[in-house]
Each structure stands twice: as C-alpha cells, then as structure tokens.
Amino acid sequence: MTKKKKPNRNAQRRQKPTRGNSSLKDHRQKGRTLTPPIMNIMGDTLRTVAWERDSLPDYLLICHHVRSQTTEAFANLDALINLVDDAAGITYTPDRTAPGASDEGAAPTDAPKAAGTNPEEETRTAYTLIGQLTQFEKFTPNERTAALTALEENDAYEALVSEDFAHVLGMYPDAPGSWLLDPWRRRGLSVDPERAQRVLSDLLAAAGPRRSPTAIWAKAFMCNRMAVSGQATFGEGARSSMRLLDGWPHYDNEQDRGAAEATISSMFSALQMFGSSDETPEWAEKFWRSNWRLFACTHPEARLQPAAATDTDDGDGDGDGDGDGDGDGRTYWRRVTKAANDAVAELRTEFQQLASTTDPDLYNPDRYEVLTGLVGRTLRYLDVFAAYPAMWTMEHGAPLLRTFVETRIVFRFLATRDDPDLYAKFKAYGMGKLKLLKLQIEELIDESDEPPAAMVEYAQHLDALVNQDIMEEFQPIEVGGSFAGIDTRKMAAEVGMETEYRILFQPASSNVHGEWSIIDENVFVRCANPTHRRHRILSNDLDSYAGPAFLESILGHASALITDYEGSTAPQRRAII
Known part of the structure; x- marks a missing residue:
C-alpha cells in the first residue's frame, strides 16, 4: 500500500500573493492612533495632493x-x-x-x-x-x-x-x-x-x-x-x-x-x-462646486430586485388573509402596516426632496455626505421594518430605537459645532475601523495554509472599499471610542439630550452606531455623472439591511431628525423651479 504524501505546507505558503500594502504589524501605535509606515517616516511634512x-x-x-x-x-x-x-x-x-x-x-x-x-x-x-x-x-x-x-x-x-x-x-x-x-x-x-x-x-x-x-x-x-x-x-x-x-x-x-x-x-x-x-x-x-449647479446628478443603473414577500396571505390559498377565524385581527394588522408604510414613505419623500435640493459642495462634500448619510441610514431601517409588525416590540425594536436616539445626538453635535475637520474625522474614523478589519482578515489568510475562497474574496472587497477615496497607506487607524474624542454621553449633555441618553441609549455595534463605513457601503451610490467627481448620492435600493424596528416609538424621532436636517442644511438648499 502506497503511503499518502503529506501536502507541502511551505510550498502552499510561498504561493500566496505578495501584499501591496503595509500589514497591521507594520503600523505604529501612539496613544489611540495606529499610523502606517509612510506617515511615520514623513510625519507632519507629508501632504497628499488629490x-x-x-x-x-x-x-x-x-x-x-x-x-x-x-x-x-x-x-x-x-x-x-x-x-x-x-x-x-x-x-x-x-x-x-x-x-x-x-x-x-x-x-x-x-x-x-x-x-x-x-x-x-x-x-x-x-x-x-x-x-x-x-x-x-x-x-x-x-x-x-x-x-x-x-x-x-x-x-x-x-x-x-x-x-x-x-x-x-x-x-x-x-x-x-x-x-x-x-x-x-x-x-x-x-x-x-x-x-x-x-x-x-x-x-x-x-x-x-x-x-x-x-x-x-x-x-x-x-x-x-x-x-x-x-x-x-x-x-x-x-x-x-x-x-x-x-x-x-x-x-x-x-x-x-x-x-x-x-x-x-x-x-x-x-x-x-x-x-x-x-x-x-x-x-x-x-x-467642482459649479458642476453641481450646471449639471444634474445621474443615478447608476438600478439593480433588479426580487419582489418583497408579504404577510397578508394566511396560507389558505384564497389570498383574503382572513385565516382561521382571525380575520378581524389580520385585517387590523394589515391596516396598521399600511398606515405605517404610508407614514414612512411620507417621511422618506420629504427627506429625499430636502437632500436632492441641498448643495453637496462638490469640492468638499464631507458635511453634506455625513449629515445626509446619518439621516438616510436610519430611514432605510424604517423602510424595511415598517412591513414587519411582529418586530414592533421593545424587545426586538430596541436596537433601532437606540439607533435613532444616537443618530439624533450625533447629528445635533456635528451640526452645532459645524467644524469641517469634525466631518472629515467622522469619515476617517469609520474607514480606519474598516481598514483594521481588512488587515486582520489578511493576517488570518496569511496564517492559514488553505484560506477559504470566501475569506479571500471578502478581503478583496474590503480592499476596494478602504482604498476608494484615499490610499490606505495614508489612512491612520483611530482605536479610541469616538471620532470626536468625547463619548456619546458627553455629546448628549452638550446638545441637551441627557434624558434620551439615560433612558433609551445603549452601546451597540458599528452598524447600529452608523459609522461612516456602514453608511458609505449601504446608503449611497456614486453619481454616474463624471462632472460630479463621482460624489455620493442617496441610493434608491433598499437591500442589504436587516434588523428589528420598534416603529411606533421611533416615528417621532424620525420626524424630529428630518426637522433637524432641514434646519441645518437650509442655507445650502436651492428652490425647485
């Protein structure tokens, strides 16, 4: 019987592609910031030219x-x-x-x-x-x-x-x-x-x-x-x-x-x-700033989406939704769901009108993209979860309620200070977290003899996201707890929302927090008009998000958030002729 040869693990390792970027180990930590090698060498003298x-x-x-x-x-x-x-x-x-x-x-x-x-x-x-x-x-x-x-x-x-x-x-x-x-x-x-x-x-x-x-x-x-x-x-x-x-x-x-x-x-x-x-x-x-006024935004070609499933069919094949003697209950929930969907649609229409008529400042669109992204992300949650009444409970809806409260706090904090550097820090903080994940995934791939194809593909996807605006070698990684250097509690105190923070807010994941990398990947698409420098515009797709929604509790927060957006962007808005 021929003895089966063991795979040559060293040969497999040698076949791995050479990284074109510095690894996580190459980054130097100073305080709560991880900086790539080139930024350590050049220091403050480094100035990139876009x-x-x-x-x-x-x-x-x-x-x-x-x-x-x-x-x-x-x-x-x-x-x-x-x-x-x-x-x-x-x-x-x-x-x-x-x-x-x-x-x-x-x-x-x-x-x-x-x-x-x-x-x-x-x-x-x-x-x-x-x-x-x-x-x-x-x-x-x-x-x-x-x-x-x-x-x-x-x-x-x-x-x-x-x-x-x-x-x-x-x-x-x-x-x-x-x-x-x-x-x-x-x-x-x-x-x-x-x-x-x-x-x-x-x-x-x-x-x-x-x-x-x-x-x-x-x-x-x-x-x-x-x-x-x-x-x-x-x-x-x-x-x-x-x-x-x-x-x-x-x-x-x-x-x-x-x-x-x-x-x-x-x-x-x-x-x-x-x-x-x-x-x-x-x-x-x-x-760039003239181009937004001279030329209209162009949405990229929309992807075809499968028809959404509905909860109105009771399974008896007649499509009436009356079920086994519970027709009144189902009819009630159909009416409530329709009313909820109509309310959310009205909010989204109002917001899209505001966002599409606000000057994004094509030369430095950070303020527009961050404020619009914060509101747009929360409304995407509402669009999806308004169709699922079973999720309208505090048990299942708390994460979304928490999201709205935090978004209102962060939005008011950014709009009140209105510091251009703060909007840029918000973006950089989110992208730094995404870069950290990418480097950690790459380390897992490098340490594995046979990395899963899905993991390699995911690393490539992360590489494209991380490097879309700024080369990763020029992106530091902030490991602190906040983009602004203060925690959410202090932000809430600064904008008069201490009660909402104490009663409703809890720590959540980056998705619930609405960090820039999540917003960028899901809320926006790139404008297809090259004269607009491929700036970000609100996506019309509703795919990719999943989670609970406590709709009755958060509709008031959603309305208040849109009111805050309208006031903060009023100077940049143009009238529709």
Missing part, C-alpha cells in the same frame, strides 16, 4: 490633448505650448554651468523634447510654460494678445483650443485662461451646455482616476516639461527610475509599464506636494 479634486481642473487642456495617448499628440501639444511660450516672451536661458541646470537625470533620453531647442548650442532657451489653465491666467494683456496672434498666424489656434474644448471652458465664465476663447467668441460661438457636458463627462471619466492612462500621460507631460526646462532636477538616487522611463510609453511587458507609470505618478506627486503653495486651489473649488 489628483482628481485639486489637480485635474487645472490640467483640463492638457488632458484634452493627451487623451489619445499617442506620442504624436504629446509632441504636438509640446510644440503648441512652446509657440505660446515663445510668443509671450516667457522663456529664459538657464545657466548651463549651474548645478541645478544639469541635464543629467533630468528626463528620459528619448522622451519628447521641447520644440525649438538646439542641442548643439552651449546655451538654449528653456520653455517654462507647462500648460495649466492657471498659468495662462497669469499672462498680461500684451502677452495674451501676442500668444493669440502667434497661434492664429501659424494656423495653430484650433489645434490648441478645439471647438469642443471651447464649449467646455465656456461653461465657466470666470475660469482661469478663459481669454483663450476670445477668437471663438469673435466668431460668434454660443456655448452648448449639452455638448459641453458630453465632452467634459467623457474627459473626466477618462482622466479622473489617478492611475488612468490619460492621467498618467498628463502627469508625464508636466514632468517632462519641468525636467527639460530645468525647473526640476533629479539626483543620483533617481538614476534607476530615470533609466526605467527611457522606454516610456512603449514596453515589452506590463511589469515594466506598471513600474514606469508608478514612477511618473510619484514624480508628479512630489513636484505637486513640495512645489505648490499652501493656498486653497480656488479654481478647483469653483470648478
């Missing part, structure tokens, strides 16, 4: 040109920007003997070079204009006239400012660089909002994700011009990275391509992080 939110609006023209992702488009834009730079007289001649002006390590050897340069000259003109809209805004009136004249005389104006782009930029009268549209205006261009939205939506969908091909090409364009002009130099430590970029954008394998694109993104982030000022990006704020 590509889509803060940078993309300034790079719209560049992204519009490089979206085709061809070296020809790259070189053509390079030449067009040089033409404008030269005509406006912005160029300068760098000192080739100065240490900072060395070409060594400045750019890939075969990267597109700035047009108009002569490598045989001992000194050459450096073209310092990159092509951001805010750079064009700094042109003097004479420089603007000279630039437009040069473009038109060289039949290059429409090559730089296409009619499609003119419709897009024309939607923003105060946009930086809007003088570029003057020739189109003289020709009688009338901005078409539908065309502008179509073009802009396609552009933002392609360039919005920070790792998208269009975003990488735009970042490469900026880095290349900075390096060629001598505005940015890279030292000895960057030699290997620069050699990797020699083949860009053509690579034989995806590994080299991925490494090169990561290098480009890192170079761009470094130049933005350490080269930009601390001033608020006014154009980015205006751009």
